[in-house]
Amino acid sequence: MAQTYARGPIGQSTLRVEDDPLLKGLGAFVDDVAPPKNTLHLGFVRSPHAHARICSIDTSAAKRLPGVVDVLTGRDLVDLMKPIQVDPDKPGFKITHRLAVTIDKARFVGDTVAVVVAENPYIADDAVEAVAVEYEALPAVVSLDASLAPGAPKIHDYIADNVIYENEQKTEGFDAVFTAAPHKFVRTFRTSRIAVASMEARGCIAIFERGLGTLTFWTSTQVPHIVRHALSEMLGLSDSKIRVIAPDVGGGFGMKAYLYPEELVAAALAIKYRGSFKWVQDRVDDFLTSNHARDQQYKMSYAVSAEGIIKAIRADILVNIGAYASFPMGSSLEANGGPRNMPGPYDFAQFAFRTRAVATNTCPTGAFRGVSAPSTFFSVEGMMDTIAKELGLDPVELRRRNLVTKFPYTNAMGQRYDTGSNGECLDRALELSGYVAYRRSQPASRLLDGKYRGIGVATVTEQTGQGASRYKERGLYRVPGFDAALIKIEPSGKVSAFVSQAAQGQGHLTTWSQIVAQELGVVPSDVTVIQGDTATVPFGSGTFASRGAILAGGAIIRATKIIRDKVKRIAASVLEASATDIEVADGYAFVAGVPKMRVALSDIASIAYSLDARLIPEGEEHGLEAIAHYDPPTSTVSNATHVAFVAVDPATGAIEVERYVVVHDCGRVINPMIVDGQVHGAISNGLGQVLSEALIYDESGQLTTTTLLDYHLPTALDMPTIQMEHMETPSEITLGGFKGVGEGGVIGAVPALAGAVRDALSPLGIEIIRLPLDPPYVLSMIEAAKAKRTN
């Protein structure tokens, strides 16, 4: 039975408390933190070669520059820290090692070969130029094909075939079902490597307190606790002596859910020299060295009945993992993201897949909003459009015939969907978009006012809020999976909430205050949320993978329950009533049904902290605080339907998104305005991946897109007006009924936009199997299709 929830602060579009300071320029990012006097600045000497043996490093000229304190090579640093090692000793995994500063070989353009320490960042850049490295260039592999080719150069000597991770699974009875189906369809989809390009790039300040022997480490991260634990383990300083603080973080999107080599070096040098070290990354370096994403290929084979029912799916997935596996997500993250998301909203029982993470001489790849799912659904929904066309069905009708509409449901990967609204979201999105009327009036030529115009519909799911058991299952042992909240009603009666996460724009200070307020019967403005500082907030996982609302929400609900019960007991004592008769609302504890018999929370707090004439009731401990942890049983699945309308200019190949409709279900909504923002932002990510974003390595492994002039992020002007509605189907397995929402927008936008372009160009027989659809590529497809027709 679906639970019903009381009205209150949850569900209100409370204005974000974050926005006022950010809009006034009062945000404090890593570079705004005032470092101690005499802080030294780091510069990293990056390899200009994609693959090269390091023959010699001459640091003498750099060391002679005034203001240069030291220049260190990998050999100088190797004893200060353990190598970065992440993946487990499990079948399918190959354990790799990465030195923060490489010694033997450079494995991508941007791999670090030396570190300079200087009095200011200008001198550091001068010194970086003055370090003379002699390289012996080696043949480089950049693409999936080149890396897998027989006799390809090895990225790591101990991995013969460049395959770092491999996973192959097949459901029982797959072959017979696949063979028996009357229709088979095979297509191969390819998505370009893209960059997160967060507005704030990476950076950190490592401060060693000489007297106490402690390290304070400011860093632009999504995972302060994971960073602290890793620093402790790799540098040998106990975690109790390390404080990691993520101040305001200007975007992370998964890219900052990692420990990076520069962080290790800064912390190691702070400990070694008992001083302070700072590094702030620039945009070019961000493009070269911050994890990329989604350089992937999907070969999809579908077996389908005469009625268009999917009987079996086989997928062969390749992901380009780059030169190294990254801590803590490892080499399997993107590779497994494909098959894990592939069943999506569709009902089929037979599934076979092989997925491989392939090493190349490129920047490591990793998590980026949706991980693999945007590329996965590009492939899945591309297949649905192809099958519909081939079987003469409307693409929406084909989807409807295959949608999961009865819950709970267990998919072909064995994942359980507790609740969902696939059919309802589709219906409402069709209604809002006027799909049926649009199809009816759409000309077969797709030409309207001189442009090809089309519509794309995508029905997608988003896996959110994964708990500890899921991460263990996936072999991601370095991701705890749970989160925690420490809630205090302070002596004044106001509330502090210390949450184990670290926001990068999600609005946690607002949404967590709404949950606390709801549970403790106060107003959100009475709640102060503290997060991102390992010295004050309890241990937990951090903010990534659409987990904040579920994990923090659950922890807050559990912690506030403990406090609420104590409030009731104290109130019962004051009011001479039974605790079971006490309710808490509007800042008071009162006797149910007798609202005049009440005591203010501030009075209860005074009693609890012994700041009142009254003693705390016998048997109660002083204080009014509680800590609780929350680990959801499995993942929770959000769902959505996206409808995109595009126009393609036949003469230039330029695409304009003219209209956009999305109906979304992320369970119980905490703050509708913030959910709107999450979906809007994610759609802009998807629009970029489809229309313009591509990181391009040339054959020698040089990254040719290292500025925002060459890497084409969309701007507000490229965004359509988005019409959005929320459905609320609460989860039955998470506390509070929340589902995650951070990634769904991009997961739906990529296939919907690609599908709309396909529909617009359908008279030419064009299928969309590669991204991005930049104007020259689109025009080349149009010209090739027209040439084929006339031949």
Add this chain to the structure above:
Amino acid sequence: MKPAKFTYYAPETVAEIIALLGRYGDDARPLAGGQSLVPLMNMRVARPAVLVDLNRCKALDAVSDDDGTLVLGPMVRQSGGERSELVRRLCPLLAQTLRFTGPRAVRNRATIGGSLAHADPVAELPGAALALDATFVIEGANGRRTLKPDAFFVGQLTTAIEPGEFLREIRIPKAAANTVSAFIESGARQEGVAIGGVAAQITLAGEVCQDIRLAAIGVGSGPVRLTATERTLLGRKLSEALITEAAKAAEDDVDPTTDLHATAHYRKRLTVALAERAIKQALAGPRTN
């Protein structure tokens, strides 16, 4: 991303500017709005030893009408030019083009002279300057000299400005009566660097094309006149069919190369499409008095 070491001067008069540029010659670079030079310096692609900041010199940001010629100081901000009533009246094409030269925040800093002197092959203003038949006034220790666009734009990121000189003035003849104009460009995004663009200025006698100047950007090392298209249209009545036909000739006017953002083939096709649209868009707009 920190620039290499440089010496910074902020002169307040033209005489001081010329003295500094003369003293440091090839080592010096004038700083206008800084929207291209500063990022290049931060990336250490540009490493001038001496920066001569023109921003304090008040004589350089005037807009005036010199007896039918629009005279622009090099430090006129792009947003200022776009808003200038004088610019709009005398040279509508320049105002039209300035809408495309960057996001508003950039246009508020960036200058007209800075963009012209930077000579980026996909920058909009060199194309407009060519279509407008602008005159470039260059000044140095030896006085002033004037150049037309074909002599001013030497190559990619290169102009005829010599060490010791700077772009002192841009002079643009007032659009004749019955002139129409348009600038359009196209790329992967609405805003951001375009792949190509076309500036068109046409003077009509009734429906007949009396004078036409078309310039394309993004198809060579500098702006390129679309002379074959112009020739096809000159002296003729501009029907839709003729315009479409004439635009096709633009393919022969340009000889682009393939780069990161587009193939040579695409750039040719784009030029044809944009030439046709620029002419049609110009004709759909108001004529000058």
